[in-house]
Amino acid sequence: MGGGIAMNFVNAGLPVTLLETKQDALDKGLATIRCNYEAQVKKCKLTQEKVEARMALIQPTLAYADLAPADLIIEAVFEDLSVKEQVFRQLDEIAKPGAILASNTSTLDLNKIAAFTKRPGDVIGMYFFSPANVMKLLEVVRSETTKKDVLATVMQLAKTIKKTAVVSGVCDGFIGNWIVRQALFMLEKGALPAQIDRAIEKFGFAMGPFRMSNLAGNDIGWAIRKRRIRNNRRCVIHAWPIACVRWDVSARKPAQAGTTINRPNAMRNLPDSSMT
Numbered sequence: 001m002g003g004g005i006a007m008n009f010v011n012a013g014l015p016v017t018l019l020e021t022k023q024d025a026l027d028k029g030l031a032t033i034r035c036n037y038e039a040q041v042k043k044c045k046l047t048q049e050k051v052e053a054r055m056a057l058i059q060p061t062l063a064y065a066d067l068a069p070a071d072l073i074i075e076a077v078f079e080d081l082s083v084k085e086q087v088f089r090q091l092d093e094i095a096k097p098g099a100i101l102a103s104n105t106s107t108l109d110l111n112k113i114a115a116f117t118k119r120p121g122d123v124i125g126m127y128f129f130s131p132a133n134v135m136k137l138l139e140v141v142r143s144e145t146t147k148k149d150v151l152a153t154v155m156q157l158a159k160t161i162k163k164t165a166v167v168s169g170v171c172d173g174f175i176g177n178w179i180v181r182q183a184l185f186m187l188e189k190g191a192l193p194a195q196i197d198r199a200i201e202k203f204g205f206a207m208g209p210f211r212m213s214n215l216a217g218n219d220i221g222w223a224i225r226k227r228r229i230r231n232n233r234r235c236v237i238h239a240w241p242i243a244c245v246r247w248d249v250s251a252r253k254p255a256q257a258g259t260t261i262n263r264p265n266a267m268r269n270l271p272d273s274s275m276t
Helices: 002-011 023-042 048-056 081-094 110-115 148-160 176-188 193-202 218-237
Strands: 016-019 058-061 072-075 100-103 123-128 137-141 164-168 242-245
Touching (some): 002 016, 002 123, 016 023, 023 058, 048 058, 072 081, 081 110, 148 164, 176 193
Parallel strands (some): 016 058, 100 123
Antiparallel strands (some): 016 242, 072 242
């Protein structure tokens, strides 16, 4: 997941520092990124020169201290609150004042994650759907303490990396996972897959090939088991990736060394009701 997140930023020309805790995992992550780009070369969607230019924007590291200059740090460790706590406490120690600390969590309580730091207003959720370098949807999760300028900055940055960003509050599964869970609950209560599809599509959420009517009968149980296996595998392969991007929002270009984050003021004076 961390490698896929990093690709979004280097595709937009933004330098990235990719952190892992072990060299073999770091090498594997870089190899996966290169493999994804090479596949695009074979399909004539990318030139080899562009591949090398994008790979040159990635700085691999095993040291948290190398994240210190970043304006934005995105953690993408697996879904365990104790692990998130360990990571965010370390990030809180090394990140510069004003840096945004983002979590790629898909289900955990962002209020608790923010409380692990001394800067809860600078903590926000950025949930990239897998594969992160392909899927367009980005759930931006604001905690009870997330500052408005932090939210505005992330929403603007989402456009730069060509993501469709939607804002969510802290709730069970946020938006995408909550919809899937509720659909499964309705199946358990006796609703037909086609009925669920009609209701979801009526309210603008077309599930395409993942619609419930394609999971009839035993296929529903198979899909649930497959999702669990895939999540477990992801936890093993992508145990500690963190994508880190230095970005000057006002200048719309990568920030220079030693600069501080410059957030837009557009949403600072809006009432809280505008954020619901």
